[in-house]
Amino acid sequence: MTSTSSQETQKSTPPPNEEKPTPKEGFLQTTFDELKLVVWPSRQQLFSESIAVILMVTISAAAIAAISRFYGWGASLIFR
Numbered sequence: 001m002t003s004t005s006s007q008e009t010q011k012s013t014p015p016p017n018e019e020k021p022t023p024k025e026g027f028l029q030t031t032f033d034e035l036k037l038v039v040w041p042s043r044q045q046l047f048s049e050s051i052a053v054i055l056m057v058t059i060s061a062a063a064i065a066a067i068s069r070f071y072g073w074g075a076s077l078i079f080r
Contacts, residue, residue: 041049
């Protein structure tokens with residue numbers, strides 16, 4: 001049993017002559033590896049979700065503007 005665990009530790013340690021990547025190279029490689037795993041949306045999905053976002057932002061802005069005007073109107077009646 002001890003021979004198996006010693007073999008496992010030997011496998012996990014890198015050989016002494018192998019160079020470690022610099023932190024910047026390691027970060028970039030990890031970033032590119034993660035970007036390969038991303039599921040990118042199709043053109044149709046991107047278009048429809050963009051339209052939904054634009055529509056919701058427009059509706060929200062209109063609602064905020066309406067509420068603001070209402071309170072402005074109410075304040076002008078109270079504080080003449």
